[in-house]
Amino acid sequence: MESRIEEHQLSDREFKCICDLVYNDAGIVLTESKREMVYRRLMRRTRELKISSFSEYCGLINTPDSEELPHFINAITTNLTSFFREPHHFDYLRDQFIPQHLKAFRSDSKLRIWSSACSTGEEPYTLAITVKQAMASYLRKWDVRILATDLDTNVLKTAAQGIYEYDGIKDLSDEVKRDGFNKGIGNCEGLVKVKTSLADLISFKQLNLLRAWPMKGPFDAILCRNVLIYFDKDTQLGLLKRFVEILRPGGVIILGHSESVAKSFPGLNSIGRTIYQKVCTYH
Ligand SMILES: C[S@@+](CC[C@H](N)C(=O)[O-])C[C@H]1O[C@@H](n2cnc3c(N)ncnc32)[C@H](O)[C@@H]1O
Incomplete structure (x- = not known):
């Protein structure tokens, strides 16, 4: 056969x-x-x-x-991903975006991030680690949620489990390894599991970017990395328009290394390597 x-x-x-x-x-x-x-x-x-x-x-x-x-x-679907992939994005979130957000939205005390093509979960867990690094002492009082979505139901199962080969984290700093993961023993030797305190920040959901989005937003930051490349120009532009609509003014959208937004695209300013900020409007 x-x-x-x-x-x-x-x-x-x-x-x-x-x-x-x-x-x-x-x-x-x-x-x-x-x-x-x-x-x-x-x-x-x-x-x-x-x-x-x-x-x-x-x-x-x-x-x-x-x-x-x-x-x-x-x-x-192609699901290639890794922890701290394109690390400059997480440096930016930790050192600039989140500190500014903490000051500007003190009264709301709310942070909403969307990992919109999260694959097997390394991206949203990296976001959770980054959030913890940037605002550990605020986490008890602030309402922080990371929404992690993907079209592919298989990768979402892996993502929700949060169990990975040790190899996938071997190059991370000792501090991140210690604070972020529990090491498997016995049958689970060679595996690591993301700590509950990080996993608790994330909700995993199946979502096709091309269809209706059930959430209302607004989001403070959206990651849409290494997925636009699979779409044609019209689909990319349509999606970017919808991302802008669901972002708060001043919020950011972060794309993958080979993806970009044309200078003429309305409503977004380039503020870093594949990082775009929604323009603020005043009434
Ligand atoms: C290469 S991975 C990128 C993972 C992660 N964002 C990163 O940069 O490491 C692309 C992901 O996009 C997802 N994807 C492809 N088409 C999609 C769609 N229409 N809606 C939602 N996700 C989609 C795939 O299932 C895959 O997991």
Whole structure:
């Protein structure tokens, strides 16, 4: 059976069906250069389902209310992430943004951050570590919440568990390792678990950025890092517009290293490396 699947070709028609579905559902643009990746990932999925052809698989995902569709999307998404990825963003939040926020919003005593494509959780947990570093003594009195969302239900399960290979944190400072993680022992040797005091700051939810957002906001800071690159220009611009709407004036949106906002984009000023601030308006 397996060798028959191995031999099976992904035809142009099937590849197009897959590209159209991923674009319509998740906004992700797949080009010819991704064909090999798509083949490998879906081959795995067809093996799990004991399906012998891609045309059969396309039939399965191309029906209204297909139960396979979320699994298909999970298989296609790229979830690469790490703790303190692009560390200058967290330096900025810890040393500039949060101290300024603490002064300006003393009476509200509220901080809302959204990690909008959180993958397996390293980004929101890094945010929680950063928040703790910047405002540990305020945390009891302040209402601090980090919302962490992703389209992919598999990565969200890992994120909510907060359990990682020690390798993923080995390069972090001793202080962060000590304050942020408990080391596994016995069966869990080689693993670490994020401390409850950090995990308690975060709510994990499934959310497709392209669909309606159930939350009202406003957010003080939004991270949308290394996901815009998978979308086309129109989708990127539409999303940026919605991010601006849900940010408070003076709030920031932080993008990934290869993503940017055009100078002419209304409502945002560049204030650092892929950091943009919503302009303040006065009445
Ligand atoms: C490369 S990871 C980036 C993770 C993290 N932000 C970082 O920079 O390390 C991209 C994530 O975007 C998610 N994603 C892709 N399309 C999405 C969509 N339409 N809505 C929400 N998340 C999406 C993927 O599931 C994946 O976990």
